[in-house]
Amino acid sequence: MVNSRNCSRSRQTSPGEWRPGLSDLARYRVFVLGLGRSGVAASRFLLDAGSTVLGWDDSERVKQSAVVRQLKQAGLDVSRRSAAARVDLVVASPGIAGDHPILRQFARRGVPVVDELDLASLYIPGPLVCVTGTNGKSTTTALIAKMLSAAGQTVFCGGNIAPGRPLSAALRLRRRDWYVAEVSSFQLERARWLSPHVALILNITPDHLDRHGSLEEYAECKFRLIYRQRPDDFAILAWDDPLVRAARDRGHAKKLFFSDRRCVKGAYLKRGQIWFEREQVMPATDIRLHGRHNRLNALAALCAAKVIGVGNGPLRMVLRSFVGLPHRLETVRVLYGVEYVNNSMCTNPAAGARSLESFDRRVVLIAGGREKGLSPAEFADAIARRAEWVVLLGENRERMAQELRSRRFFRFELADGLRNAVKAAKSRARSGDVVLFSPGFASFDMFRDFADRGRRFRDEVRRLR
Incomplete structure (x- = not known):
């Protein structure tokens, strides 16, 4: 295992770069x-x-x-x-x-205007692992933290992850061996000091364009995570995402990759087995999490843990036992043979499409919400290919209905409110089906946030008889 104390070296600033010391505050x-x-x-x-x-x-x-x-x-x-x-x-x-x-x-x-996480990163007393991307950040962050903990390391897990604590909360706690943080594009937008020892960029698909303006600007925010790394740091990139792969020449860190489509320098899938470099680690079927997107999250987390020095035993134990975080493909209950799955964290169309692809059974989907300046086309295409029935609710339900009609998909209905949507989905599902709550859009049209939306879905499902 890497001695984390050796990684908590002082980050040097460029000549003329302003950086407040702790005593300056x-x-x-x-x-x-x-x-x-x-x-x-x-x-x-x-x-x-x-x-x-x-x-x-x-x-x-x-x-x-x-x-x-x-x-x-x-x-x-x-x-x-x-x-x-x-x-x-x-x-x-x-x-x-x-x-x-x-x-x-x-x-x-x-x-000067900075973000809380960026400021906190100046004073964190140990090595920092940061995870960004459009989708999968929280799951990957939690996996890395659990892998380090399973290897006997003390870990602070926080940042943008919810539920979780901001990175600056760690500064009021006793020192940990490792600090693992989820980082959003909003946090990276103002970053001027953040320089993690291990940085992961999982994927980039259109999101938050109502704030960033374009996919190019959004991607540039994500790439800020690796700009200040040093040659003895690690940047772990998604080989299968062309936009992320194109960042392999950016920054000064050592580059590793993860892929389920080809053998890469890093973690990859080959003939049903997970490999790191030339070492076979475990069968891919042992991963408990649903879907290809979660298999990629697992490969990314494994790659980070391996470069840190975690052995195969803790990695296998975590990947065989971790069933996911709340509101992320979370099974709420099985009623009359129908599995009800809460994926309220799904707040963009690309994530909606991925969630549908996670099941090889009939899916009755509940979807809709507030748009963020993104095209719903990818989600609508996936619905037309894979959904048995769709219940649409929320601010953009009429827009989604129009998208589905244009694809000659008519197996849908509109619902007023979440309670009616859950009842409608129950009436359409039969034993062996999945009722999937995967909105594909933001929650703020009807709910306080995605967690509030997910809790409300759980409550409605538990009321069913």
Whole structure:
């Protein structure tokens, strides 16, 4: 096993690059914009470091929450007027875009704006593993953390993963051997310091174009994960994704790959067996997770664990036992021979298509939600090929109905509300079928977030008799 202590070396900055030391923070005035999960964690860390912390959130409910009240008692100054005050640094929550009026105000004054995860990465006391991509980030992040834990290492697992903790929360805990973080395009958009020892880019398909503007800009955000790596670091890339594979010449890290289509330098599938380099590790059929996309997630996680130094025993144990995270192809119950599967985390059309391909049984699909500037064509094509029946709900149900009709697929109905959608799916399913809740779009038309949507689906399924 790699001695993780040897990996926690200081990251050198380029000449002239500004980088605040931990002791510098005691002299800083920092404005935290957004007091949700990441903003609260950043505020706690900064207050502990002795910073003067000013904060704001556009939501009155958030500003009146118990956790923000506690932060105010610890010294946080919550006032929109503080946006006009002199500050040295702005920490913006990832969900807040650069055109927010307060951020534009600070930009005009030349105040640096960073993300909570990026700031925290400066002070993490051990080696950092970061996972990004359009789909599969959380599953792969959790697999790597479990593999390291199974090998006897202490691990902090966090970042963008939900449920989970922001990376800055780790700075208030005892030191771990390894830090494993999921990283989103929103977090990478403002990254100026992030430099993981091991970086993984799983896949890139169109997503969040309502914020990034184009697939090219979105991909560039993802590639920022590997730009500051050093020659003794590792970048693990998806060989089967042409857009990701094209990044093999970027950055200075050693490049490895994962693939289920060809033998590569890294982890791959060959004649039903999983290999790393020239070493046979285990049969692919031993992986508990559903679907090709999860097989690729497993290969990526295995590749990362192997370059770190994890032996085959812990890898096999984890891959044979890990059944997935909540809201990701999660079996809720089996009723009258019908399996009800919660895949509420499916928030883009490409993920919707992949989820349908995960089953070789008849699928009754529940889909629909709020669009994010993405074409639904790939999802609609997969539905027309693989779904037995579809129940459409949410903001874009009429749009999806039109897409299906244009493909001469008419086995669908529209539902008002999730309860009616679940009842409709039950009436169409027969023993041996899967009722798959895989929306393919964002949740904000009807729900607080994907987790709220998934919990509501679970509740409705458990009410069925």
